Every structure is written in C-alpha cells, then in structure tokens.
Amino acid sequence: MIDVSHLTKYFGDNLVLDDISEHISPGEKIVIIGPSGSGKSTFLRCLNLLEIPSSGSITVDGVCVTDPKADINAVRRSLGMVFQHFNLFPHLTVMRNLTLAPTKLGLMSKDEAEAEALRLLDRVGLKDKALEYPGKLSGGQKQRIAIVRALAMKPKMMLFDEPTSALDPEMVGEVLTVMKELADEGMTMAVVTHEMGFAREVGTRLFFMDGGKILEQNTPAAFFDDPQQPRAKEFLSKVL
Amino acid sequence: MELYLQWKELMRSGADVAFWQSFYVKFYQAFIEADRWKQYLSRVGTTLLVTAIALAIGVLLGVIVASVRTAHAQQRPGRHNPILGLFNAIFNVYVTVIRGTPMMVQLLIMGLVIFKTSNNYTMVGALTLGINSGAYVSEIIRGGLMSLDAGQMEAGRSLGLGYLPTMIYIVVPQAFKAILPALGNEFIVLLKDTSLINVIGGKELVYAAQGVMSRTYEQMFPLFGVAAIYLVLVIIFTWLLGLLERRLRKSDRR
Ligand SMILES: Nc1ncnc2c1ncn2[C@@H]1O[C@H](COP(=O)(O)OP(=O)(O)OP(=O)(O)O)[C@@H](O)[C@H]1O
Ligand SMILES: [Mg+2]
Numbered sequence: 001m002i003d004v005s006h007l008t009k010y011f012g013d014n015l016v017l018d019d020i021s022e023h024i025s026p027g028e029k030i031v032i033i034g035p036s037g038s039g040k041s042t043f044l045r046c047l048n049l050l051e052i053p054s055s056g057s058i059t060v061d062g063v064c065v066t067d068p069k070a071d072i073n074a075v076r077r078s079l080g081m082v083f084q085h086f087n088l089f090p091h092l093t094v095m096r097n098l099t100l101a102p103t104k105l106g107l108m109s110k111d112e113a114e115a116e117a118l119r120l121l122d123r124v125g126l127k128d129k130a131l132e133y134p135g136k137l138s139g140g141q142k143q144r145i146a147i148v149r150a151l152a153m154k155p156k157m158m159l160f161d162e163p164t165s166a167l168d169p170e171m172v173g174e175v176l177t178v179m180k181e182l183a184d185e186g187m188t189m190a191v192v193t194h195e196m197g198f199a200r201e202v203g204t205r206l207f208f209m210d211g212g213k214i215l216e217q218n219t220p221a222a223f224f225d226d227p228q229q230p231r232a233k234e235f236l237s238k239v240l
Numbered sequence: 241m242e243l244y245l246q247w248k249e250l251m252r253s254g255a256d257v258a259f260w261q262s263f264y265v266k267f268y269q270a271f272i273e274a275d276r277w278k279q280y281l282s283r284v285g286t287t288l289l290v291t292a293i294a295l296a297i298g299v300l301l302g303v304i305v306a307s308v309r310t311a312h313a314q315q316r317p318g319r320h321n322p323i324l325g326l327f328n329a330i331f332n333v334y335v336t337v338i339r340g341t342p343m344m345v346q347l348l349i350m351g352l353v354i355f356k357t358s359n360n361y362t363m364v365g366a367l368t369l370g371i372n373s374g375a376y377v378s379e380i381i382r383g384g385l386m387s388l389d390a391g392q393m394e395a396g397r398s399l400g401l402g403y404l405p406t407m408i409y410i411v412v413p414q415a416f417k418a419i420l421p422a423l424g425n426e427f428i429v430l431l432k433d434t435s436l437i438n439v440i441g442g443k444e445l446v447y448a449a450q451g452v453m454s455r456t457y458e459q460m461f462p463l464f465g466v467a468a469i470y471l472v473l474v475i476i477f478t479w480l481l482g483l484l485e486r487r488l489r490k491s492d493r494r
Contacts, residue, residue, distance in 0.1 A: 050394055050397065050398065068319065073397075073400045076399070077399070077400030081394075081395075081398035083391060083394070083395065087391040088395075089392065089396075089410055089414075091413050091414050091417075100399075100409060100410075101396075101399035101400060104401060104405050104409065105400060105401065149399070150398075150399070153399055
C-alpha cells in the first residue's frame with residue numbers, strides 16, 4: 001500500500017524526520033505514538049504530501065508521489081485525512097461538506113453524492129444533522145463528520161492525526177467507536193494517537209517515534225508489556 | 241428673495257447689519273441665488289461616478305494582484321512557476337510604489353505628465369484613484385486570504401481538490417466575509433479622496449464649491465456646504481454597508 005524509503009524532512013535547519021524507511025501493507029492498522037515534537041504529524045502529513053519531503057521517496061499504491069510529475073490530487077483522494085481540529089468547512093452545511101469534493105471532482109452526480117452522504121451520516125448516527133452548519137455541532141459530532149467527509153471520497157487508506165485530542169473527554173468514545181468500526185471493516189489506517197487503550201485494541205502494529213526516527217516498533221501488546229528502548233520506557237512511564 | 245435683495249443692499253451700503261442678516265445673505269448667495277444648489281447636486285453625481293469607477297478598477301486590480309501574489313507565495317517549494325514569479329515581482333513593485341508615494345503626487349504625475357494631452361481630467365482622476373485603490377485593496381484581499389486558518393486549505397487539498405477549486409469553494413467565500421468591513425472602509429476613503437482630483441482639474445464637489453467661491457467671494461458657506469454633503473454621503477454609505485454586513489452574518493447561521 002505505502003512504501004517509504006529514506007524519508008527525510010527538514011524545517012529550515014531543524015531535522016524533523018531522519019531517514020525513515022517503512023512499509024505499510026493493505027489492512028494494517030498502524031498506531032503512531034511518541035513525545036510531542038517527535039515528528040508524528042510530519043510523518044503522516046508527508047504521506048499525502050501536505051508536507052513536502054526534503055529527500056527520500058514515498059510510493060502509494062505503486063505511484064511514486066514524490067515524483068514531481070505524479071498526480072498528487074489523485075493520490076490524496078485515495079488517502080483520507082482526519083485532523084485534530086476537524087477542519088470542517090464552516091460556511092457549508094454538513095451535507096455540502098460531504099458532497100463538495102466528490103461533485104466538484106466529477107466523481108459523482110449531485111444526487112449520487114447526496115445519497116452516499118446520507119448513507120454515511122446515518123452510519124455515524126448524524127443523518128439528522130445533514131442541513132446544519134458545523135458551528136452548531138459538538139466536537140465529537142464534528143469529528144465524526146470529518147471522518148465521513150473523508151470516507152465520501154472512497155479512500156483506500158485513512159490517516160488520522162490525533163483525532164480525539166481536541167475533544168472533551170466525554171466525546172472521545174463516540175469518535176473512537178467510529179474508528180473501530182472502520183478498522184473492523186478492513187480499512188487500512190495510520191493513526192497518531194495518545195489513546196493507549198485504542199492503540200492496544202485496534203492497532204496491528206505500533207510505531208514509537210522520537211527525534212524524527214521510528215525508534216521502536218512492535219505489536220501494541222508486546223510494546224506496552226515490554227518496551228525495549230529506554231526512551232520508550234520513559235515515555236510509557238509518563239503516559240500510562 | 242425680497243429680503244435677500246434688501247439686506248444685500250444694506251450690506252453693500254456699509255450699514256450695520258445683524259449677524260443673522262448677513263448669514264442669510266451669504267447662505268442665499270452660496271446655495272440659492274442662480275440655482276447654485278443644482279451645481280452642487282450635479283457634482284455629487286460626478287463624485288459618486290468617480291468613486292464607482294475607481295472602486296471597480298481598484299477591486300479588479302486588487303483581485304488580480306492579490307490572487308497572483310497569494311498563489312506565488314503558496315507554491316510548493318521547488319516548483320516555482322516562472323510566469324507567476326515575473327508577475328509577482330511586477331505587482332510587488334506596483335504595490336510598493338503606490339503605497340509609498342502620496343496620492344496627491346500620483347494625481348499630479350498622471351494628470352500633468354502621463355495624460356498631459358487629455359482634457360478629460362475627471363476620468364484621469366478616476367483612473368488614478370482606481371490604480372491607487374487597487375494597491376490597498378490587494379493588500380486587504382491578500383490579508384484576508386492569508387489569515388484564514390491553514391487547515392481549511394489543507395482539508396480541501398487532502399480531499400483531492402486542486403489549488404484553484406479549494407480557493408474558489410473553500411477559502412475565498414470565507415475570506416470574503418472577513419474582509420468585507422475593510423473593503424467597505426476602503427470605499428468610504430475612496431469617496432472622500434475623490435475631492436483630491438480637483439488638483440488636476442477634475443470636476444467634482446470641490447470644483448462646484450470653487451465655482452461659487454469665485455463668483456461670490458465668499459468661502460465659508462460653499463466649503464461648509466461641501467463638507468456637509470460629504471458627511472451625509474459617508475453616513476448613508478456607512479449605514480448601507482452595516483446593513484449588508486449584518487445580512488451576510490445572518491445568512492451565515494454559524
Ligand atoms: N510548518 C512547520 N514549520 C516549522 N517547523 C515545524 C512545522 N511543523 C512542525 N515543525 C516542527 O517539527 C517538529 C515535529 O513536529 P510534529 O508536528 O511532526 O510533531 P508531533 O510528533 O506531531 O508533535 P505533537 O505530539 O505535539 O503533535 C517540531 O519540532 C515542530 O516544531
Ligand atoms: Mg502532531
């Protein structure tokens with residue numbers, strides 16, 4: 001699904017991703033944890049080129065996205081992204097949030113897109129919010145809508161960057177439930193998260209990042225029970 | 241009318257007239273005699289026309305300049321479009337020069353140097369105001385586009401929408417609401433600045449006042465009259481802009 005080879009990213013002189021090589025297969029649920037500033041978001045954002053790698057190559061489904069000639073928009077369509085702060089379009093209704101990209105890209109007619117949007121909204125229990133504006137919704141509702149907005153593009157993989165970090169505690173569960181269902185359906189996922197319970201339950205593989213490197217990786221259960229690296233032990237002792 | 245003639249004679253003969261009597265005479269001379277109020281009114285039309293033309297030019301230029309400069313700034317590193325770069329450099333000079341020199345000097349240069357042979361001073365004035373306004377409007381628009389949360393652009397792009405569609409459907413509609421008050425303010429400034437085209441012979445409200453002053457040798461009433469007209473216009477347009485903003489905010493339902 002995704003091949004990352006010698007990925008390096010600088011912000012100015014600041015080395016944020018340090019020669020990362022990794023492979024993600026279809027169906028995997030990668031959970032990414034690590035201290036703040038370790039490069040988790042940057043890694044995720046490089047995968048759909050929201051950040052441009054300084055060097056190295058990334059291949060998505062056989063398409064080398066770091067090639068300047070690659071059709072980045074097509075690649076981005078196949079990688080749904082969910083942000084910490086939802087980034088819903090506040091000037092559009094929930095329905096328009098979901099149908100804008102599929103219709104403007106000519107993937108679906110307006111009717112098809114709306115029918116699909118209603119199906120997706122129903123699935124996350126928000127069908128009755130179709131005509132609301134995002135400003136009227138709670139954080140948990142917004143994030144569920146952001147998830148289905150990405151799903152409306154029928155992506156092959158979903159990228160989540162701390163999807164529950166901006167939520168009030170009582171709303172975390174409803175978002176994680178949607179993500180779990182998605183995982184159960186076989187969606188390939190990469191999730192940056194601080195929800196260790198979710199990581200353990202849903203993840204098939206865990207990356208521990210620090211200093212721009214994937215310092216350690218393992219199955220979540222093995223990692224949590226017996227971290228190898230001193231930095232990983234230190235991190236876990238703080239968060240668990 | 242009769243009172244006016246009577247008191248005017250009194251004043252001319254050097255007799256002592258009451259303050260309100262001379263007030264009436266001067267007021268009458270400034271606005272009523274020879275239907276002079278019509279001169280002011282017709283110049284109000286010119287003032288509004290010049291404002292409208294200047295605004296149209298200013299917004300058009302502003303949109304073009306802001307689009308190019310924003311697009312240039314938001315290119316992916318290592319993928320610079322040379323044509324965009326060229327226009328960006330030209331527009332940078334334009335904005336710097338226009339904002340770095342006084343409007344009065346720009347008017348004199350346009351009227352007395354560049355369009356030396358044109359007799360249509362009013363339109364040369366409107367054009368100059370428009371070019372001047374374009375620089376300020378472009379900065380207003382650019383500020384609006386840049387100030388929108390970067391997450392909006394990222395969300396659009398991550399859905400596979402290209403740069404332009406994301407701009408058109410997501411960024412611009414939100415930025416427009418944000419910059420409307422600043423644009424309204426620019427319009428008010430423009431309305432008042434039309435008075436400056438007088439220096440190159442543009443015929444608007446101040447010109448009407450000058451005409452009356454040279455005929456009656458009385459400055460206070462024509463000038464105060466013109467000031468009052470500007471004030472009324474500004475109050476009316478400020479009120480209308482307020483209405484528009486409130487309506488937009490209501491349709492927002494956010
Ligand atoms: N656009 C940017 N410009 C400059 N520096 C940046 C930018 N984005 C991130 N950085 C820097 O890169 C480093 C890694 O940031 P990143 O956001 O990837 O960390 P993170 O692991 O996601 O942290 P957090 O848990 O706080 O979200 C940090 O030092 C950050 O300051
Ligand atoms: Mg982050």
